[in-house]
Amino acid sequence: MSEPENHPAAGRRPWWQAPALRALLLLALALVGANVLDVLFQRAGLAPLSPLQTALLHGVMAALLARLCRMAIWWWLILLVFPVAALGVAQLHVPPWVFLAVFLFMLVLFWSTFRSQVPFYPSGQRAWDAVAGLLPEGQPIRFMDIGSGLGGAVLDLSRRRPESEFTGIEIAPLPWLVSRVRAMLAGDRCRFVRGDYLRLDFGDYDVVFAYLSPAAMEALWHKARAEMRPGTLLLSYEFHIPGATPDVVVAPEDGGRVLHGWRM
Numbered sequence: 001m002s003e004p005e006n007h008p009a010a011g012r013r014p015w016w017q018a019p020a021l022r023a024l025l026l027l028a029l030a031l032v033g034a035n036v037l038d039v040l041f042q043r044a045g046l047a048p049l050s051p052l053q054t055a056l057l058h059g060v061m062a063a064l065l066a067r068l069c070r071m072a073i074w075w076w077l078i079l080l081v082f083p084v085a086a087l088g089v090a091q092l093h094v095p096p097w098v099f100l101a102v103f104l105f106m107l108v109l110f111w112s113t114f115r116s117q118v119p120f121y122p123s124g125q126r127a128w129d130a131v132a133g134l135l136p137e138g139q140p141i142r143f144m145d146i147g148s149g150l151g152g153a154v155l156d157l158s159r160r161r162p163e164s165e166f167t168g169i170e171i172a173p174l175p176w177l178v179s180r181v182r183a184m185l186a187g188d189r190c191r192f193v194r195g196d197y198l199r200l201d202f203g204d205y206d207v208v209f210a211y212l213s214p215a216a217m218e219a220l221w222h223k224a225r226a227e228m229r230p231g232t233l234l235l236s237y238e239f240h241i242p243g244a245t246p247d248v249v250v251a252p253e254d255g256g257r258v259l260h261g262w263r264m
Contacts (some may be wrong), residue, residue, distance in 0.1 A: 004206070010024055019071060019072070019075060023066065023070065023071070023075055023078065024088070026062050026065040026066055026069065026079060027058075027079060027083075027164070029065060029085075030059075030062035030065055033061050033075045034049075034057045034061055035054070037057065038057075038128065038157075047163075050073065050202070052087065053088070054083075054085070055083040055087040055094050056083070058082065059080045059081060059083040059251065062075045062082070062083070063077070063079045063080040068116055073259040076215075085199055091104065109228070111166070112178075115174055118263070121172055122236055123131065123152065123153055123211050124152075125156075126252060126256065127153065127237045127259065128148070128157060130250040131157065131235060131237075132160055132161075133155055133208055134163075134233065134248065134259070134261055135161065136206065136207070136219075138231075140163045140164045140165070141161070141164045141165070141166075142165045142204065142206050142207075142208065143157065143165065143166045143205065143206065143207045143208075144167050144168070144169065144197075144200065144204075144205040144207070144208050144227065145166075145167070145168040146169055146208060146209070146210050146212070147170060147171075147210065147211060147212055148168025148170045149170060149179065150175050150179055151166075151168055151170075151175075151179025151182050152178070152184060153168070153193055154164050154166045154168040154183075154190050155183060155186060158188050158190035159188065162189075165190075165191075166195075167190065167191045167193065167205075168190070168191070168192045169192075169193050169194070169196075169197050169199075170192065170193075171194065171195060176194040179192040180192050189253045196228070198219070198223065201228055202227040202228045202232075203228060205228075205232065206232050206233070208224065208228065208232070208235065208236075209236075210234070210235065210237070210239075211236070211237040211238065211239075212239060214239050217236065217240070217241045217242065218242065220234075220236070221244055222263065224262070225264070227250055228244070229264065232263075233262070233264070234261065234262045234264065235259060235260070236261075236262050237257060237259050237260075239258070239260075244262060246260040246262055247261055247263045248260075248263075249259035
């Protein structure tokens with residue numbers, strides 16, 4: 001997809017500030033700290049730490065560093081368990097090609113998650129029904145699903161509203177490819193493009209739907225306020241925008257994820 005040059009990727013942090021890279025640095029620092037403590041223990045006349053003890057100490061130190069750096073709580077948990085998990089996998093004697101295959105699969109599935117902090121979140125039928133109930137009636141609309149994943153929302157809504165134009169944008173190669181194949185097999189006229197939604201002009205759409213992550217909501221709100229036309233609709237599934245009261249909220253009667261809507 002060609003991307004307009006006059007719409008820079010506002011809100012996207014530089015790659016060297018990505019939380020994943022910070023976590024990797026903290027893991028390295030904690031590993032050094034764990035080995036230094038092991039040496040000090042031995043000089044004090046204590047027995048050397050076992051591999052499991054070293055991994056546990058490594059994880060605890062990494063999690064503490066993550067807390068000191070005010071990283072999100074899930075990073076504390078990841079860093080806490082990662083050394084022990086790595087030790088366990090190493091003891092399974094898994095062939096090296098398996099790690100390469102898993103890495104490549106995760107790469108094409110999540111792609112830029114380490115920068116955008118938007119993991120793969122499938123929405124589901126309940127979300128699609130809620131969105132369908134908020135779409136403007138009586139006129140064709142242009143709908144954009146940003147971070148469209150495997151394409152389920154776009155395909156479902158396109159079947160319900162064949163007079164309208166439905167598009168999904170996804171930056172990760174594997175989900176984008178799956179959505180393209182699904183549309184082709186279904187003979188659906190909806191479109192799926194691969195690219196960064198921050199480079200889109202939201203002013204081209206009547207409804208913009210997002211299922212992103214808390215880390216992305218502030219930048220999404222600024223972009224929507226700057227570009228969306230009066231009378232258009234911004235929808236966010238599950239994640240609200242801090243400080244922005246939604247104009248409409250669709251909550252399941254039995255609890256669960258909520259659909260928020262803001263009229264521009």
